[in-house]
Amino acid sequence: MTETSTAERHSQRRDEPHEGARPGDDAAGSERTASAIHMQGLHKRFGASTVALDGVDLTIEAGEFFTLLGPSGCGKTTLLRILAGLEEADQGRLTIGERDVTEVAPHHRSVNTVFQSYALFPHLSVRDNLAFGLKMRGVDRAEREARVQRIAEFIQLGDLIDRRIDQLSGGQRQRIALARALVCEPDVLLLDEPLSALDAGLRSQLQVELLRVQKRLGMTFVFVTHDQDEAMVMSDRIAVLNGGTIQQVGPPREVYERPVNAFVARFMGHANLYPISARQGLRVTTELGELELEPDLATTEQGSGELLLIRPETLDVRLGRHEGVNHLIGRITERLYRGSHAEFRLTVGDTTLQATINNRGRRLPEVGDEVTLVVAPEDLVTVAN
Amino acid sequence: MRKRTLKRGLTAFWWLTLVFLYLPLAVVVLFSFNAANSAASMTGLSLRWYHQLFANDQIMSAFGNTLVLALTSSLIALVIGCLIGYGMYRHRHRKLGWLIVLIYLPIVLPDIVFGISEMAFFVKIHELTGLLGPGLGTMIIAHVTFQIPFVALIVYSRFVGLDPSLFEAAKDLYASPLKRVVHFMLPTIKPALISAFFLSFTLSVDDFVISFFTSGPESATLPIYIWGAIKKGVSPEINAIATLMIAAVALAALASLVVNRRKA
Numbered sequence: 001m002t003e004t005s006t007a008e009r010h011s012q013r014r015d016e017p018h019e020g021a022r023p024g025d026d027a028a029g030s031e032r033t034a035s036a037i038h039m040q041g042l043h044k045r046f047g048a049s050t051v052a053l054d055g056v057d058l059t060i061e062a063g064e065f066f067t068l069l070g071p072s073g074c075g076k077t078t079l080l081r082i083l084a085g086l087e088e089a090d091q092g093r094l095t096i097g098e099r100d101v102t103e104v105a106p107h108h109r110s111v112n113t114v115f116q117s118y119a120l121f122p123h124l125s126v127r128d129n130l131a132f133g134l135k136m137r138g139v140d141r142a143e144r145e146a147r148v149q150r151i152a153e154f155i156q157l158g159d160l161i162d163r164r165i166d167q168l169s170g171g172q173r174q175r176i177a178l179a180r181a182l183v184c185e186p187d188v189l190l191l192d193e194p195l196s197a198l199d200a201g202l203r204s205q206l207q208v209e210l211l212r213v214q215k216r217l218g219m220t221f222v223f224v225t226h227d228q229d230e231a232m233v234m235s236d237r238i239a240v241l242n243g244g245t246i247q248q249v250g251p252p253r254e255v256y257e258r259p260v261n262a263f264v265a266r267f268m269g270h271a272n273l274y275p276i277s278a279r280q281g282l283r284v285t286t287e288l289g290e291l292e293l294e295p296d297l298a299t300t301e302q303g304s305g306e307l308l309l310i311r312p313e314t315l316d317v318r319l320g321r322h323e324g325v326n327h328l329i330g331r332i333t334e335r336l337y338r339g340s341h342a343e344f345r346l347t348v349g350d351t352t353l354q355a356t357i358n359n360r361g362r363r364l365p366e367v368g369d370e371v372t373l374v375v376a377p378e379d380l381v382t383v384a385n
Numbered sequence: 386m387r388k389r390t391l392k393r394g395l396t397a398f399w400w401l402t403l404v405f406l407y408l409p410l411a412v413v414v415l416f417s418f419n420a421a422n423s424a425a426s427m428t429g430l431s432l433r434w435y436h437q438l439f440a441n442d443q444i445m446s447a448f449g450n451t452l453v454l455a456l457t458s459s460l461i462a463l464v465i466g467c468l469i470g471y472g473m474y475r476h477r478h479r480k481l482g483w484l485i486v487l488i489y490l491p492i493v494l495p496d497i498v499f500g501i502s503e504m505a506f507f508v509k510i511h512e513l514t515g516l517l518g519p520g521l522g523t524m525i526i527a528h529v530t531f532q533i534p535f536v537a538l539i540v541y542s543r544f545v546g547l548d549p550s551l552f553e554a555a556k557d558l559y560a561s562p563l564k565r566v567v568h569f570m571l572p573t574i575k576p577a578l579i580s581a582f583f584l585s586f587t588l589s590v591d592d593f594v595i596s597f598f599t600s601g602p603e604s605a606t607l608p609i610y611i612w613g614a615i616k617k618g619v620s621p622e623i624n625a626i627a628t629l630m631i632a633a634v635a636l637a638a639l640a641s642l643v644v645n646r647r648k649a
Contacts, residue, residue, distance in 0.1 A: 033572050083555075084553075084557055085395050085556075086553050086556065086557070105556075105557050106553075106556040106557050107557075107558075107559045107560055107561055108559075111555070111557075112557055112558065113554070113557045115550045115553070115554060118550075119548055119550035119553065119554035120550050120554075121551060121554070121555075121573070121574070122547075122551075122571065122573065123572045123573050124572075132555075132558050132560075132568070133558035133559055135568070136558055136559040136560040136561075136564055136568070137559045184558065184559070202479070206612070384613075
């Protein structure tokens with residue numbers, strides 16, 4: 001269900017023309033165009049032994065909500081800092097819009113960052129924080145004030161404008177940090193885990209807000225996170241990084257449902273992965289037994305060390321023994337009840353696997369029950385090890 | 386029950402400590418208002434010692450010297466110490482721990498060692514070049530040297546207490562290196578600078594040993610004058626000077642405290 005709606009929203013957003021609007025600008029037809037970003041062969045080392053980026057080639061389209069996703073130490077933050085100019089690449093080229101900015105200092109780039117810690121200046125009021133970038137750029141006072149007022153209303157924090165920073169809550173600080181970057185109308189907005197310090201409720205509220213802002217402004221957003229759920233909710237496209245290299249780039253559904261390798265499969269969510277011991281046409285043999293794939297997957301290249309991926313939610317768990325294609329008989333060993341759904345750990349022969357079932361109010365299987373697991377051929381994916 | 390007794394005991398101990406610390410000061414303050422000539426008895430309240438004090442040219446010149454020395458040295462130490470504090474912050478990740486110890490050293494070194502070294506150094510320079518004859522100049526240099534570590538450490542700890550992203554945010558928001566200093570760094574560390582200034586000022590007014598070894602015939606400060614005068618016996622005039630100095634130092638310390646409170 002959720003997947004379909006995600007896909008709908010996603011395709012809708014892709015087809016929509018990005019209308020360039022100024023933050024808080026009501027007059028239509030303002031001429032702001034978003035900028036694309038090109039990265040070529042970016043390398044970065046720290047010290048002698050730490051390789052942060054090991055050859056990154058990536059193009060981020062103009063007006064895209066693009067996410068750099070990966071575990072800590074994967075290089076995503078380093079990449080963002082190179083985009084901001086806070087770090088310089090050892091090798092490679094970086095272009096933003098038409099301009100080669102590889103060696104351009106941060107204060108000469110039309111790029112702004114929302115920092116993880118928000119980095120609001122403690123000695124300045126909200127108003128002066130918002131005006132800081134404009135003031136440094138030499139925007140005259142009258143325009144500065146008008147733009148600050150507009151952005152404050154745009155993010156609905158107009159009444160906080162004369163507060164001190166230490167009088168704000170976490171969520172308010174986050175919004176001010178966003179506004180402080182947006183008011184400069186940069187070509188690209190960089191966001192370094194901007195929501196990670198907030199509690200879950202506020203976080204999902206601000207995810208929606210951030211998405212609306214990006215959509216309305218049509219600005220290029222580059223977002224860094226280690227949270228795959230957040231990445232999938234927000235992004236037009238995701239780049240999954242590991243060990244300083246890009247593992248896969250694609251829209252959320254593609255990265256989650258058709259991961260290219262075991263790392264991406266595991267990082268994007270719970271993954272049952274089994275080595276494929278034999279493959280004949282559409283049939284693959286794993287320790288679970290023989291399973292049938294869908295026809296167009298059977299044509300993918302058969303590299304060595306391929307794995308079969310079964311996402312826990314694609315398994316249909318039925319009580320008792322049933323016969324049929326892709327039916328596996330197993331026994332439940334563990335159940336985690338989560339209200340809206342339940343997670344199960346099962347054994348099929350000597351192999352363990354996980355399954356997730358939506359709670360539809362019917363009787364959920366108990367530990368010790370014998371069940372039949374059914375998986376549709378089109379939900380099976382083979383991935384590189 | 387036992388707990389309450391203990392609590393009362395500790396409270397009494399606290400008050401006793403305060404009395405121990407402040408009673409001698411209180412005596413000096415009290416006797417500065419004594420109408421009698423000797424400290425043996427208190428005959429009545431009077432401001433005559435204060436009148437005498439202000440009529441005494443030697444004291445007034447010592448007072449002027451103290452003020453000029455404290456102000457000048459504090460301002461110079463503020464500039465140099467601020468730069469050093471920032472340098473220590475910028476390079477805090479490098480293996481320069483021993484340099485930081487070098488900054489601490491003058492703080493723990495006995496004043497007398499410091500004073501003698503300064504004197505020997507100035508005398509040698511004077512012999513060789515004719516420059517740096519003993520006087521306010523040498524005293525300012527000596528005071529600056531012992532004030533710098535305090536300023537540097539106060540500024541350093543203010544920088545360390547800041548979110549490092551603030552420096553990057555300033556860059557990110559189009560501030561050039563000069564604008565970063567003017568619009569971000571200086572305003573942010575202003576409370577630290579003010580309290581460092583007051584501390585330096587207090588240290589300078591407070592200092593006797595180092596001043597004594599580096600002063601010249603014309604540059605006696607209040608502590609030096611008092612030391613000289615006391616050899617002829619403690620006059621009530623000295624009590625009046627001491628009282629004024631206590632008041633000045635207390636004010637400076639209080640100002641520094643208030644500024645520190647406000648910075649949060």
